[in-house]
Amino acid sequence: MSTSMPFDAGTTLLSDVSAAVKTAGRTLRDRFTPTARGVSLSEIVREIHANDEAVLNVLREPLLRARPGSQWAEDELAGGPLPAGEWWVVDPAEGNINHVHGMEDWAVTATLVSDNLPVLTVVHLPLTGDTYTAVAGGGARLNDRPLKVSAKTDLGAALTGTGQASPAENERTFRRIGESVTAMLTSGLVVRVSVPATLQLIHVAAGGMDAFWQFSDVRSGLVAGALLVSEAGGTVTDLAGEPWTTGSRDFLAAAPGIHAAALKVLSPIA
Structure with a gap:
């Protein structure tokens, strides 16, 4: 973003x-x-x-x-x-x-x-x-x-997180969430799966967490955290690596040192 x-x-x-x-x-x-x-x-x-x-x-x-x-x-x-x-x-x-x-x-x-x-x-x-x-x-x-985001450069040392945007997500989204958690558990250190998104994104902005992703375009849970992370020095994109806007279909906010590695893990999950 x-x-x-x-x-x-x-x-x-x-x-x-x-x-x-x-x-x-x-x-x-x-x-x-x-x-x-x-x-x-x-x-x-x-x-x-x-x-x-x-x-x-x-x-x-x-x-x-x-x-x-x-x-x-x-x-x-x-x-x-x-x-x-x-x-x-x-x-x-x-x-x-x-x-x-x-x-x-x-x-x-x-x-x-x-x-x-x-x-x-x-x-x-x-x-x-x-x-x-x-x-x-x-x-x-x-x-x-x-606020300043994490200085980490090793995804293997990263605390990351995700969650569902609403109870009404479709089955494909739930499957992608599960697959992404498995992939990040393998590649990262610890994964948090919880709601709401903003409460994880404030930790990314403050450097306590290293990345957060979501398979959703629900605006209200992402806009605040997107700006906080970006202004704290983080990188905010969609899962194709393009700059995030409210028109994006999915979301990744991460410390710049691990963003590319997180994207490599998550982007193949379709």
């Missing part, structure tokens, strides 16, 4: 977006319980939708107001390219399935996408208070600390 020029966020946009996402995070934190909510599938889905609705009610208007002329990408699980212009791609509860099961791996994310490339993002973890931010051409940060 690359941008042709640095994004001019002005003097207040990042702070305005951060404030909106943190406010939304408090709403999601207040809905959290340390025990699972819902037993049947219908109950779980109802809890997930309730989380989304509660957070969007406090997030949508502040974001649209912060960037006049921007538009809202409605479908959280949608993939493929967006129309030209600036769009907010938001996941009101990234890791929603974890939230409703009383687990702690969840966040609120908001990313401004311009002509199918992410240019500004905020990822807030309400339980820890940590906030990850990035602006195209301006670097990536955890709170006030700059």
